[in-house]
Amino acid sequence: MPSAAKVLLHPAAKPLVFVLALLPFSWLFYGAYTDTLGANPAEYLLRSTGDWTLRFLCLTLAVTPARTLFKWPALARFRRMLGLFVYFYATLHLLSYSWFDMGFDLEAIVLDIPKRPFILVGFLAFVLLTPMAATSFNRAIKAMGARRWQMLHKAIYAIAALAVLHFFWMRSGKNDFGEVAIYAAILAVLLGWRVANFMKKRAIPSVKSL
Amino acid sequence: MLIKTLSNGFDHPLASEITPQAVYSGRRDMMKLLATGAAGAAMAGWASREAMAQTPRPGKLAVLAGGKSAVQGAITMEKVTSYQDASTYNNFYEFGTDKADPARNAHTLKPTPWTVEVEGLVKKPAKYALEDLMKLSAMEERVYRLRCVEGWSMVIPWVGYSMAELIRKVEPLGSAKYVEFVTQADPKTMPYVGSRVLEWPYVEGLRMDEAMHPLTLLTFGMYGEVLPNQNGAPVRLVVPWKYGFKSGKSLVKIRFTDKEPRTAWNKAAAQEYGFYSNVNPTVDHPRWSQAAERRIGEDGLFAKKRKTLMFNGYEAQVGQLYAGMDLKKFF
Numbered sequence: 001m002p003s004a005a006k007v008l009l010h011p012a013a014k015p016l017v018f019v020l021a022l023l024p025f026s027w028l029f030y031g032a033y034t035d036t037l038g039a040n041p042a043e044y045l046l047r048s049t050g051d052w053t054l055r056f057l058c059l060t061l062a063v064t065p066a067r068t069l070f071k072w073p074a075l076a077r078f079r080r081m082l083g084l085f086v087y088f089y090a091t092l093h094l095l096s097y098s099w100f101d102m103g104f105d106l107e108a109i110v111l112d113i114p115k116r117p118f119i120l121v122g123f124l125a126f127v128l129l130t131p132m133a134a135t136s137f138n139r140a141i142k143a144m145g146a147r148r149w150q151m152l153h154k155a156i157y158a159i160a161a162l163a164v165l166h167f168f169w170m171r172s173g174k175n176d177f178g179e180v181a182i183y184a185a186i187l188a189v190l191l192g193w194r195v196a197n198f199m200k201k202r203a204i205p206s207v208k209s210l
Numbered sequence: 211m212l213i214k215t216l217s218n219g220f221d222h223p224l225a226s227e228i229t230p231q232a233v234y235s236g237r238r239d240m241m242k243l244l245a246t247g248a249a250g251a252a253m254a255g256w257a258s259r260e261a262m263a264q265t266p267r268p269g270k271l272a273v274l275a276g277g278k279s280a281v282q283g284a285i286t287m288e289k290v291t292s293y294q295d296a297s298t299y300n301n302f303y304e305f306g307t308d309k310a311d312p313a314r315n316a317h318t319l320k321p322t323p324w325t326v327e328v329e330g331l332v333k334k335p336a337k338y339a340l341e342d343l344m345k346l347s348a349m350e351e352r353v354y355r356l357r358c359v360e361g362w363s364m365v366i367p368w369v370g371y372s373m374a375e376l377i378r379k380v381e382p383l384g385s386a387k388y389v390e391f392v393t394q395a396d397p398k399t400m401p402y403v404g405s406r407v408l409e410w411p412y413v414e415g416l417r418m419d420e421a422m423h424p425l426t427l428l429t430f431g432m433y434g435e436v437l438p439n440q441n442g443a444p445v446r447l448v449v450p451w452k453y454g455f456k457s458g459k460s461l462v463k464i465r466f467t468d469k470e471p472r473t474a475w476n477k478a479a480a481q482e483y484g485f486y487s488n489v490n491p492t493v494d495h496p497r498w499s500q501a502a503e504r505r506i507g508e509d510g511l512f513a514k515k516r517k518t519l520m521f522n523g524y525e526a527q528v529g530q531l532y533a534g535m536d537l538k539k540f541f
Contacts, residue, residue, distance in 0.1 A: 032511060038310060039299035039506050040362055103514035116497055173497050175407045175478050176307050 008074035017078055021085045024052045025092070042100035049093035054163055054183050056086040061160065061190040068197070080136055083156075087133040090126050118169035125162035128155045160187045267434040268293040274431035276351030276369035281424040283450075283527040285353045291364035293433050295507045300440045301358065302459055303407055304393075304400035311402075312440035318399040319460065321436075321444035330466035331386035334379070340444050344430055347375035351434075352427055354450035357489045357522045361515075363503045368448050369431030372424045382418070382466050389421040390414075390471040391447055392463035408474050414458040415471030415485065416449065419531055425450055425524060451524040453487045484541040488532070489522035493541045 007013065028048055031037040037044040060082040067075040097119075102109045113123050132153055135141070141149045164187060168180045267273065270293075279285065302312040305319075324340040338346075349369050357363045377389070395411030397403045403410045420426065427448040430437060437443040442459025449456050455475055465471075475483035482496050491501045502515035509516060521528050532540075 039295040040309075040504065041511055042504060043362070045511075100511055101515075105514070112499065115494070115499070118497055169497065173479065173482055173495070174307065 046096040053089040058186050065193045122166040125159045271435040274436045276349040279350035288365045297438045316439035319439040327463045331383040333381035347371040359453035368429045370427045370429035373426040373428045374422045386466035390465040391458040393458045394460040412474045451521040451528045491518040
């Protein structure tokens with residue numbers, strides 16, 4: 001069996017992940033085109049693109065813990081692509097809302113965002129994602145400086161919290177929190193691991209300083 | 211957009227505006243006119259509209275034919291939603307919260323034998339076997355708009371008779387002010403009874419005058435056949451001017467009371483679902499606008515949603531029930 005590093009560093013690995021990440025999109029596009037998304041295709045597209053945004057968010061945030069726990073440093077090369085897919089599906093989600101739900105009526109959208117808290121929260125998450133996506137290339141890191149770039153990209157934690165709140169508020173009208181709890185639990189574990197890791201790192205120098 | 215185009219949808223007029231009232235009441239005369247060919251071009255449109263309202267039977271379940279209804283507003287001329295959509299896109303939480311769940315899971319429901327108990331403040335409380343209840347009054351076909359609180363709508367040809375027929379039979383006491391509708395909650399046949407989403411059984415209610423309104427339909431069938439399980443077999447309520455959740459499915463008890471019943475969604479989220487829940491484009495749900503709706507199977511993916519009508523387009527028939535009431539307060 002080839003080692004994990006060999007698989008992860010294989011030249012075909014990145015294109016393969018890229019194609020896999022596009023599968024949900026292709027499937028939704030095909031379903032919309034052939035009208036096989038059920039009685040309410042607009043609702044189906046709106047919900048599915050939201051689901052896939054959350055799933056890619058979980059995947060992206062799982063990269064660093066997985067890399068450390070399984071000692072697969074090569075996993076890091078997929079993080080940026082996965083992060084950009086979060087933005088890709090978030091954009092589709094926003095587009096589905098603006099187009100299928102609001103008929104691209106800009107006036108109505110502007111009025112709708114502050115009126116409905118869950119839309120506001122979702123929109124805020126998208127706004128925070130945008131500068132992250134815009135600075136995802138190497139030259140942006142250089143131009144900003146690694147420290148500032150990292151600070152900006154810490155916004156992903158706020159985005160994760162906003163995304164769960166958005167989903168929670170949307171489902172609260174129906175008291176239907178099963179799925180919300182699953183995503184919340186996954187994200188809590190992924191963020192909790194980072195907090196624990198941070199405390200551990202801080203604890204070590206303080207022991208040394210004794 | 212400020213500039214209106216055809217794709218913005220259109221405000222559908224009330225049925226009563228399409229056909230003048232004089233024409234309604236003089237239907238026999240008009241049929242004669244049509245038959246003798248003297249009706250003229252203006253009436254030809256009416257004749258073809260009526261033909262559209264006749265929907266072919268899906269051929270899936272037992273036939274249940276309904277005669278013509280004389281009730282005003284009983285037949286909308288709009289395009290009927292496909293049986294496929296109406297029977298696979300359902301909110302029936304006893305069988306799951308996804309709208310595709312009921313069609314998948316409701317096969318376990320046993321619509322026969324079935325009894326409906328009428329109790330509370332009535333002179334003649336009774337336990338009706340389904341067969342007897344079905345014979346209580348003549349079945350009529352009613353083509354109603356159905357507006358879900360979630361912002362989508364359908365047009366469904368129901369079969370049943372006015373709830374008022376049953377109410378008159380059981381003779382409510384003067385003290386009866388409300389009617390409570392209790393639906394089936396059997397954990398053996400309904401896999402999601404017991405989930406924490408709602409309190410079971412699902413209970414709905416109407417004010418007495420609402421229950422007595424001729425448009426309030428005790429419903430046994432749709433599309434010329436008995437109700438599919440996922441649509442609330444074997445007997446349900448249909449109140450066309452209220453959001454869909456007010457129309458309880460698979461009824462087992464009809465109770466006459468002097469107090470406003472605590473309804474299922476009101477108990478779950480009082481600030482979001484009021485007792486009345488009349489379709490009202492000017493009173494938004496806290497988390498979404500109620501000004502527009504998507505007609506299932508008709509408004510394409512890229513079409514703008516159509517405007518929601520006051521009382522779901524039944525204002526001419528039911529508006530007077532709420533005269534003087536603050537509908538923002540009593541939502």
